[in-house]
Every structure is written in C-alpha cells, then in structure tokens.
Amino acid sequence: xxxxxxxxxxxxxxxxxxxxxxxxxxxxxxxxxxWYRQDPGKGPxxxxxLYSAGEEKEKERLKATLTKKESFLHITAPKPxxxxxxxxxxxxxxxxxxxxxxxxxxxx
Amino acid sequence: NAGVMQNxxxxxxxxxxxxxxxxxxxxxxxxxxxYRQLPxxxxxxxxxxxxxxxIDESGMPKERFSAEFPKEGPSILRxxxxxxxxxxxxxxxxxxxxxEKLFFxxxxxxxxx
Numbered sequence: 281x282x283x284x285x286x287x288x289x290x291x292x293x294x295x296x297x298x299x300x301x302x303x304x305x306x307x308x309x310x311x312x313x314x315w316y317r318q319d320p321g322k323g324p325x326x327x328x329x330l331y332s333a334g335e336e337k338e339k340e341r342l343k344a345t346l347t348k349k350e351s352f353l354h355i356t357a358p359k360p361x362x363x364x365x366x367x368x369x370x371x372x373x374x375x376x377x378x379x380x381x382x383x384x385x386x387x388x
Numbered sequence: 389n390a391g392v393m394q395n396x397x398x399x400x401x402x403x404x405x406x407x408x409x410x411x412x413x414x415x416x417x418x419x420x421x422x423y424r425q426l427p428x429x430x431x432x433x434x435x436x437x438x439x440x441x442x443i444d445e446s447g448m449p450k451e452r453f454s455a456e457f458p459k460e461g462p463s464i465l466r467x468x469x470x471x472x473x474x475x476x477x478x479x480x481x482x483x484x485x486x487x488e489k490l491f492f493x494x495x496x497x498x499x500x501x
Contacts, residue, residue, distance in 0.1 A: 311487055323479050323492030324431070367430060374486050375444050376421065380430035
C-alpha cells in the first residue's frame with residue numbers, strides 16, 4: 281500500500297514554462313513533510329519542510345504548499361539547471377517515507 | 389563541518405561475499421537512517437538508528453541484512469552472502485533530532501557480480 285504518490289512520474293518543460301508537481305499522501309497523523317531535490321549519482325538535497333496545512337515556503341523559483349492530503353511544488357519560469365528528480369517525504373513518526381519522485385527535465 | 393560521509397563510494401562483490409557499507413553522520417547528529425535506491429525508483433526506507441539502538445528496522449530484510457550504530461565510530465550496514473538483487477545505491481542520512489530534516493551522504497553503489 282503506497283503511502284506517498286507523486287505525479288507526474290516525469291515532466292518535460294521548456295525553459296520558462298511554469299508547472300506544478302504533486303505529492304499525495306495517506307499518512308494520518310502528519311508531523312511534517314519534506315521536499316528534496318536529487319541529481320543523478322548524488323544524494324538528495326534538502327529544499328523545504330512544511331508542518332501544517334496552509335503553510336507555504338519559497339526558495340528562488342520554487343514554492344512548496346501543503347494541504348491536509350497533498351503537497352505541491354510549484355516551479356516558476358524554470359531554467360535548465362532546475363532539471364532533477366524532486367522527492368517528497370511526509371512523516372508521522374520516526375520513519376520517513378519517500379515517494380518515487382518526479383523526474384523534471386527543463387529544455388533550453 | 390563535514391557533511392555525511394559514506395564509504396566506499398563504489399563496492400563490487402561476488403555472489404556469496406559480504407558487503408560492509410559505512411556512514412559517518414554529521415558532527416552532532418545522533419540519528420541515522422539507511423535507504424536503498426534502485427534505478428528510476430524512489431528511496432526505500434531500511435532502518436533508523438540512534439546511538440547504540442535500532443529504533444525501526446521494518447524496511448530491512450530479516451535475513452542477511454544488519455545495521456549498527458555504535459557509541460564510537462560510523463554506522464555500518466552489513467549484507468551477508470550478497471545476491472545480484474542486492475545491487476543498488478545505498479544512502480545514509482543523519483539528523484540531530486527525530487523529525488528534523490535529513491542530511492544525505494553521496495551514497496554507496498553496490499554491484500554484485
């Protein structure tokens with residue numbers, strides 16, 4: 281039973297074309313949700329932590345939002361260097377479960 | 389302050405051999421997590437440890453796999469009698485307290501011949 285579902289699995293955008301990535305979860309007692317970026321051959325790199333519904337966090341071209349059942353990662357006017365896999369990880373206890381990620385490719 | 393250090397970066401083993409993967413957490417971090425990743429797949433939770441204690445090992449196979457985080461020294465993920473299906477990238481992450489963001493190492497790529 282998947283607790284975390286990320287969509288789409290892969291996304292190709294033209295440079296400057298904004299879009300959103302989705303993370304749906306079935307964790308009941310949510311304590312928080314992490315977003316990470318992973319480049320090929322490297323470990324995930326932390327982006328955001330969200331703790332409660334309605335919360336938003338921004339960093340450069342990225343904005344993360346949280347509702348009771350899902351989180352969105354909005355990317356505005358992306359650049360080729362934003363190409364990576366984006367992972368979300370909601371958690372309710374000490375075990376942090378990651379989704380399979382969205383592979384984002386930004387075409388110049 | 390050095391980040392999470394994993395070694396070796398690449399490890400090649402023949403079927404039936406043992407693999408030992410090491411992880412030194414960031415300074416001041418007493419919580420360590422191990423994850424496994426296959427190509428095009430997400431990170432699969434294996435085990436969560438605090439100093440000298442296994443807190444949650446629900447993601448780790450019952451046989452051949454073990455993990456430890458001694459009072460002194462790195463955390464070790466040990467895989468005995470490796471099989472081809474064990475080939476994967478193994479990532480370690482650490483945090484200073486439960487529920488806080490994880491800092492990841494660069495991973496160990498295990499290849500079983």
